[in-house]
Amino acid sequence: xxxxxxxxxxxxxxxxxxxxxxxxxxxxxxxxxxxxxxxxxxxxxxxxxxxxxxxxxxxxxxxxxxxxxxxxxxxxxxxxxxxxxxxxxxxxxxxxxxxxxxxxxxxxxxxxxxxxxxxxxxxxxxxxxxxxxxxxxxxxxxxxxxxxxxxxxxxxxxxxxxxxxxxxxxxxxxxxxxxxxxxxxxxxxxxxxxxxxxxxxxxxxxxxxxxxxxxxxxxxxxxxxxxxxxxxxxxxxxxxxxxxxxxxxxxxxxxxxxxxxxxxxxxxxxxxxxxxxxxxxxxxxxxxxxxxxxxxxxxxxxxxxxxxxxxxxxxxxxxxxxxxxxxxxxxxxxxxxxxxxx
Amino acid sequence: xxxxxxxxxxxxxxxxxxxxxxxxxxxxxxxxxxxxxxxxxxxxxxxxxxxxxxxxxxxxxxxxxxxxxxxxxxxxxxxxxxxxxxxxxxxxxxxxxxxxxxxxxxxxxxxxxxxxxxxxxxxxxxxxxxxxxxxxxxxxxxxxxxxxxxxxxxxxxxxxxxxxxxxxxxxxxxxxxxxxxxxxxxxxxxxxxxxxxxxxxxxxxxxxxxxxxxxxxxxxxxxxxxxxxxxxxxxxxxxxxxxxxxxxxxxxxxxxxxxxxxxxxxxxxxxxxxxxxxxxxxxxxxxxxxxxxxxxxxxxxxxxxxxxxxxxxxxxxxxxxxxxxxxxxxxxxxxxxxxxxxxxxxxxxxxxx
Numbered sequence: 001x002x003x004x005x006x007x008x009x010x011x012x013x014x015x016x017x018x019x020x021x022x023x024x025x026x027x028x029x030x031x032x033x034x035x036x037x038x039x040x041x042x043x044x045x046x047x048x049x050x051x052x053x054x055x056x057x058x059x060x061x062x063x064x065x066x067x068x069x070x071x072x073x074x075x076x077x078x079x080x081x082x083x084x085x086x087x088x089x090x091x092x093x094x095x096x097x098x099x100x101x102x103x104x105x106x107x108x109x110x111x112x113x114x115x116x117x118x119x120x121x122x123x124x125x126x127x128x129x130x131x132x133x134x135x136x137x138x139x140x141x142x143x144x145x146x147x148x149x150x151x152x153x154x155x156x157x158x159x160x161x162x163x164x165x166x167x168x169x170x171x172x173x174x175x176x177x178x179x180x181x182x183x184x185x186x187x188x189x190x191x192x193x194x195x196x197x198x199x200x201x202x203x204x205x206x207x208x209x210x211x212x213x214x215x216x217x218x219x220x221x222x223x224x225x226x227x228x229x230x231x232x233x234x235x236x237x238x239x240x241x242x243x244x245x246x247x248x249x250x251x252x253x254x255x256x257x258x259x260x261x262x263x264x265x266x267x268x269x270x271x272x273x274x275x276x277x278x279x280x281x282x283x284x285x286x287x288x289x290x291x292x293x294x295x296x297x298x299x300x301x302x303x304x305x306x307x308x309x310x311x312x313x314x315x316x317x318x319x320x321x322x323x324x325x326x327x328x329x330x331x332x333x334x335x336x337x338x339x340x341x342x
Numbered sequence: 343x344x345x346x347x348x349x350x351x352x353x354x355x356x357x358x359x360x361x362x363x364x365x366x367x368x369x370x371x372x373x374x375x376x377x378x379x380x381x382x383x384x385x386x387x388x389x390x391x392x393x394x395x396x397x398x399x400x401x402x403x404x405x406x407x408x409x410x411x412x413x414x415x416x417x418x419x420x421x422x423x424x425x426x427x428x429x430x431x432x433x434x435x436x437x438x439x440x441x442x443x444x445x446x447x448x449x450x451x452x453x454x455x456x457x458x459x460x461x462x463x464x465x466x467x468x469x470x471x472x473x474x475x476x477x478x479x480x481x482x483x484x485x486x487x488x489x490x491x492x493x494x495x496x497x498x499x500x501x502x503x504x505x506x507x508x509x510x511x512x513x514x515x516x517x518x519x520x521x522x523x524x525x526x527x528x529x530x531x532x533x534x535x536x537x538x539x540x541x542x543x544x545x546x547x548x549x550x551x552x553x554x555x556x557x558x559x560x561x562x563x564x565x566x567x568x569x570x571x572x573x574x575x576x577x578x579x580x581x582x583x584x585x586x587x588x589x590x591x592x593x594x595x596x597x598x599x600x601x602x603x604x605x606x607x608x609x610x611x612x613x614x615x616x617x618x619x620x621x622x623x624x625x626x627x628x629x630x631x632x633x634x635x636x637x638x639x640x641x642x643x644x645x646x647x648x649x650x651x652x653x654x655x656x657x658x659x660x661x662x663x664x665x666x667x668x669x670x671x672x673x674x675x676x677x678x679x680x681x682x683x684x685x686x687x688x689x690x691x692x693x694x695x
Contacts, residue, residue, distance in 0.1 A: 056537035057508070163625045164387075193386040194564050194608045195641075198621030201610075220537050227610035227619070250612070264542035265612055268570035268594045 004181065006048035009083075010214045011068065011100060011182045016041045016077035018063055037063045039238045040077070045182050045214035050204070052229035053218045054261070060238040061218045065186045068216065069102040082181075098128050101175035105187040107167035111159040118155035121174050128178045138177070146173045146203060165196030172203065182214045183207075189224065201228045222261055226250045234258050237292040245317035254314040255322045257293045291323065299324060307334045346423070347416060348525055348558055349375040349398075354411030356390070356397045356582075365629045367393040367406070369582040372656075375558055377418075377525065382573030382590065383562045384605065386626050390582035391562045395528050399446055400428060400436050417443050418525065442472055445519035447512075449531040454515060455503040461514055462499030468521050488517040492547060509540035516548070520555065528560045533568070545572060566605055570594040575663070578602045581627040581637035584656055588664040598659075598666040598683050600642045636669070644670060644680055 004010065019034040038060040045051055045068075055061040066072040068079070070092040079086040081099060104110050111120055121139045130138060143151035146169040159167055168188060175183060185204060189197040205228055208215050219225050225232055226247050233243040234255065242255040253259045291297070294304040303323050312325040323331055356368035368390040375381050385391040396402040398413055413428040417439070426439060448454050455464060465485035469476055476484070486496040492513040503511055512532055519527050529548075533541040545568070552559065561572060569576050570590050577587045578599065586599040597603045604622035624641040633640055639649040648669050656667040670679050 056539060165625060193626050194566075194605060195386060195622035195626065198608055198610070198619050199623075202618065202620075222538075223610045223612045226612060227616065247616075260539055262612065264538040266541075266545075266565060266568040266571055267612060268567045 004047040004212050006046075006212055008047045009044045010047055010081070011045045012080040013041060013043050013068060014078050014080070016043075016064070016067055016079070017075050018060075018067055018072060019075050036238050038067060038074075041235075041238075041240055043068075043216070043233065043240075045216055047181070047212040047214050048208060049230040050208055050215045050217050050228055052225035052232045053216060053235060054220065054222050054225050054232060055235035056220055056261075058237075059235040061235050062186050063238075064235070065102060065184045065216065065218055068182075069100055069184055070096060071102070094128060098178045099180050100182045100184065101178065101180040102184045102186065103168075103171050103175050103188050106191050107164055107171050108159065108191075110171050111167060113159050115158075116155065117157050117159065117162070117170055120159075121155065121170070121177060124174060124177045142173045142177050143170070145176065145207070146170070148173070163196070164192045165199060168192060168200055169203065172200075172207070176207070176211075180213070182216070184216045184218070186218045187220070188217070190220070197224070198227075204228060222250060222265060234261070239292060239321065240311075241293065241322070242320040243311075243318070244315075248315065248318055252315070252318075254318065254325060255293075255320040256297045256299050256324070258320075260296075291321070301331075303331050303334060346377050347374050348377045348418075349416070350412075350414045351398065352412040354394070354397065354413065355409045356393050356402065357407050357409050358393075359405045360407065364407075367582050367629060368397060371411070371579075371582075371584055373577060373584065373587065375526070375560065378552070378556045378558050379575065380552070380559045380561060380573045382569030382576040383560060383579060384564065384566045384569055384576060385579035386564055386605075388581075388626055388629060389579040391579050392530055393582075394579070395446070395530060395560060395562060398428065399440065399444055399528065400431075401446070415439070415444065415526075441468065441519075441524065442522040443524050444526045444528065445522070445524045446528040446530065447515045447519045447532045449534055452503060452508075452511060455511065457503055459502070460499065461501055461503070461506075464514075465499065465518060465521065468518055472522050484521070488521055489514075491520065491551065492517045507540075508536050509544065512536060512540075512544060513547070516544070516551075520551065520557070523555065524557055526558045526560070528562075530562045531564070532561075534563065534565075541568075548572075565609075566594075566602075567609055578605070581629065581632060583637065583667065584665075585638065585668070586664075586666045587656070588662075588666075592664060596684070598664065598671055599638075599668050600644050600670075600683065601638045603682055604641075636667075644683070646670075 016038060017036060017040055018038045019036045021032045021034050041064060043051060053061045053064065063072065067074050073088060079088065081096065086096065118139060121142070122135050125135045125138055139155060140151040143154055148154045148166065148169055154170065189200050192200065201224060204215060204217065207213055217225065217228060229247060231245055232247055232249050233240045234249065234257065235241065236257050242249050242253065242258045249258060250262065253262050290306050291304040291309050294300045297304065301323055309321050309323045311319040311321050314320045314325045351374070352372045354368060354371040355366065357364040358367050359365060371394060383391045393402070393406065396406065397408050402408065408429060415426045415428055416423050417426055462485060465488065466481050469481045469484055485499055489496055489498055494510060494513055498506065498510065506514070533544055536544070561569065563569060573590045575587060576590050576593045578585050578601065580601050586593065586597065586602050593602065597606055607619055608621045610619060622641055627637050633650065635650045635652055636654055639645040642649065646669060654667045654669045654672060656665050657672065658665045669675055670683060
């Protein structure tokens, strides 16, 4: 395999969408409707870079990870791996799985409880064609790469004998066993004890740097995204609402949702309670006209109710899906009125 | 508001299991709580923070056993203050105290609500069980009033739990906990399963409710930064013991126990320059095989010989409200205390604005 250059795009998604059909309220014979869990998402995962995807539950961030790992087939859009368009009609083959690996949130549920750790680590190696005599040494090697030493001590254990932090390291080790180019980490620290979370984040960072891995780090914890990521995107109701090519969107958020998200994080340096008036009640609205955040947005304009905003550049390398950042002319071109509604 | 103590806990011990195989989950915990105060309890999983409150409210189930200590609850019913010995009370007496004087909100509202019942029926049952003088109409009105208190529309009473969002369900649990105007509400990680925006809403609602109703609160969470905003006092637990207790802001500005410091540095800051943080080395303690001496000593950067031999007692720093269980702060310690753990420590690295 050719050597990858740092910064080279390894996996790219263009206009990726997934809708699920759900029963609408109103009884047995009511019409089914489609909910767009992920809609028109463009992301590029680059070698040696960590992209953080931040969003609350229901924002579609986990569905995005499953689409990229091809566990779930997209409704629309395309995936480009190493510059080649992936045939999404075909089944996911071993070659794809060998390059794009997924690490899940719950380390306890991700391991077979009745098998020793060694079994769970060696299986992917065998499936992906590692010669049998090399499997043992390779398993040792990958455990060492996630700082679990001596490896034999872990290979012989059952999952219940290990702590959450150790198991999550093993999960990461297992994902790395087949030497993937892209690692998708779906909330890898949210189930772990506070004191071991940084250890996992530091591990992801060093794996990314040492192996030129492209990592997508999915989280609801925006402070951890700031800590580890090179680039950040914020998702709301299935769409990317703000993105920056560094972490600048966390330091100067421009989309009202990102602002709300950051103002909501407990901040001990502001004792006495910050006065955030979070517009309560409404959960994320998927099937509405206009901006999906508009029902909760304190700054919503008339145009937000009727027209879905495109991404506007708000600073160099930072874009936000919000009409507030459009020019008068841009707003006028889609709507007759832009008076504030509240 | 009168400055009085409503809850006093002395040398409280809880085990899981009996005899040889017993594991001490809460060990020698003593604290008191003032009326209308908020006590935050911080700790990781296995620190004994939930077991402590289950024990205090006698909700502990086998194999959990309360093996020692005293829990006195000073209730203010019928104009006079009456002391109620929670551990000596029988099941019937406890039942009367629960909900009307002490109520509890659990982490998972979904599993706390019966999935087959509409919300209204749950409210109705609580009110009927504890006050049979109320008519059906009064109960309905009271239920609607309670929902309004937490910002929910009255039509939510007709809903089933699965029809509500996580935040709405947790609000329902809070409204139910407040149904009988208790003096003490215990919150066991009420916002852990919620996203930050909803957490922020609920926390500000709680502050408002406390201002209106004046109940005391024990708030359990692993999120120390949330407690700094919310609590008057914070108690940090590790391996079943209290390792530090101090007024919230003081604990944040100048933590004195190495574990508290480590916990604080485990949250990457939202402001300032990005620096590499280390968290706490090692794994959380295994209660079945605790080391001799200080339980934190194997993970502690500052551990001395004495720490591996003898367990430090929780000692109140004279003239302050700050207690810490660490040999570095013991009067017998003659060396110099590491600068991070001194009384006026600088703000944590990278945390400056």
